[in-house]
Amino acid sequence: MAEQPPLHRLYRHYSELPYSQRVLYTMTLLVLGLGYMFALLYIFHTYAGRGTGNKMMLSYEDLVVAYSGSGKGSRLESALRGPMSNMLPADETSAIIAWVQQGSDRAKYEKDVKPTIDKRCLGCHDGSNPHLPNLSSYDNIKKVTEQDTGTDVFTLVRVSHIHLFGLTFIFFIMGLMFTHAYVRPVWLKCLIVALPYVSIVLDVSAWYFTKLFHPFAWVILFAGMLMGASFAFMWVVTMYQLWLSPPPAMVAERLGGDTAIIG
Template identity: 70%
Template sequence: MTDGALHRHYLHYSELPYSMRVLYTAALLVLSLGYLFALVYIFHTYAGRAGGSPNMMSYDDLVVAYAGSGKGSRLESALRGPMSTMLPPDESQPIVAWVQAGADRARYDKDIKPVIDKRCMSCHDGSNPHIANLGNWETMKKLTEQDTGADIFTLVRVSHIHLFGLTFIFFIVGLIFSHAYVRPVWFKCVVIAVPYVCLTCDIFSWYIVKVFHPFAWVTMGAGAVMGMSFALMWLISMYQLWFSKTPKPVAQRSGAETMIVG
């Protein structure tokens, strides 16, 4: 891993045909858009879960998401957190009062269900398996039980989706970034490897937070570093793909200051 002569198998972007450079660029653009939407979804899902501002995601929000609030039901946490803007206070407060009073079926049918049908069923109609179906009494009853955060089965399901999905994403981005000329080489290798370390820490932290709340800082830190690694690889790759000059060692190896590509 020295910084001397270029590895015989190393190819800089300037040595690649334009067709491959266009392919890399298109992949980076689409992946960055997907990553941006993922960040928006994460923010919308977790911000305000602890009852704070829905415009800011905090340590307490992550603790409530994974370990539960310990102070009420999941339905109450949702109405006071991410769903607080979906219902006016004069409709959400009676639902909270109904939950705290024992969540009896008779009052649900008379007073609560009409509000749920009016405000919630456009999304919570059962068409999305990842969102609670509020159209049946059994689900509603479970949501009125004490909030213990995401259950283990849910974490396992989300874990394998994240592990497979993000591994493919960072493999593609890392493969493209491997063509970048970055020195020292060890730093380049660290940037490529860090997202996988952060991904593993992030996934395992979800389970640990359920029993040790301060580990939520690991969740936040791992996600932040993973995002910075993605941004760094993306920016360097895009810059060297189209805007930077051919690095001198690459040009000298090929005997030309400007590479001819096609």
Template identity: 40%
Template sequence: MTYELRNLPFSAKVLFSSYLIIIAIGYFVAMLQILFTHGLADGKFGLSIEDIVYSYYGNRSGSKLEIMLNGPMKPYAPPQERFQLIQWARDGAPKNVYEKIIKPIVEKRCVMCHNANSSLPDFHRYEELKAQAETDTGATIQSLVRVSHIHLFGISFIFMFVGIIFCFASGVPEYLKAIAVAMPFIFQMTDIASWWLTKLSPHFAWLVVAGGAGMAMSFVFMWIVSMYEMWIVPLRDRSGTIRTESYSRYLRPRH
């Protein structure tokens, strides 16, 4: 017996559809998370090639503190105080200047958000502020290893289950299904490899975009085809005859 998405039991369709809907919402939230993290790397809202370069290669002409003070944090301090903070960072963040000049500015302008009770760096501590004042070399090797292994395991499971559901589609040629289920894994490896390559050279930033876009397109293609065949394509019996029965029969109480 050949199993097809359109001929699966009603309960199986509900299960598969529920999974696909939750994963689609999760994918959308992940895109928002990228927009609000990497998308602010250059100090401007919106994801760009510069954001990717700054996230992985870094902005080696200045510090993270300077980038933020000239970007989204610019309205929170007057020009004179911003100049003092930036100059302090460029001078190597000396502690004696911090105690005399920088600490009062930080306590007045920054610590209401940058404190131990938030997810932001705690600027009550000199060490954390100094870390932000160092030259930005992008993602660390440790963070790349951590994020790479999480993505290799987690995203692989997501695409495996989406691919299993898609394999039951009957309206797609078998060779095309084989290509479609393999593409997310190829683009996933491309995406992760591009992080490491961009860490070495900013010229590989475009590869990050290509890998992420490829995964997204593969996901959307399999998602639409699977949902379409489960709920829109007519049901057929074993002889190939279209069945006109309604799913409402599953919802009627049995006596």
């Protein structure tokens, strides 16, 4: 077996850290893991079934419809069938969709649609939030009954900066804890630290490109899976080496065989 390169002078394994720092890492991992799980559930709920109607699976077609539109129905119809599907009773949703498909007649709006919109939607869509469609009048609703072209560019810009900042902080924290892990070869460890950032850039960039060329939706799927796999690998390795695995031989040798450091 080839001889391993010596440990870097600044490298500290988890077994060399004080217990207070190890507990801090552990609690951070638990909360981040819980948060990541809820984020995945939210993404699944938001996008699954947008293109195929199958809410039990997130597919390529769902992402194409979400980012570039169906090219058939209206934005309002896509929202009612997708992320807003649980906000209205099924009969009221069907009535609004039928009104849209029949041409969005104003008289029928005043009689059948407006009462539902006023009751169910205006709490959020009253025009006070510039990032949500304003549904407070017929003219405003008419704008979202036009052909569905997917998420608009300015919404993507708003969500992009949130993702870029938020995920960068999350993976900085994860990566910082993971740097204490003993993983060889070192280039593999560096690759694992870098992969989430590559995934973030691929994911966000593909949102825009999917509007121009649908196959970029595969990049969104691939980047999301790569990001999730990186998170899971760093989480499991960090938690395992924090508490369950014995210190590597090179670390134990450096400590003179005494790894019970308490601080």
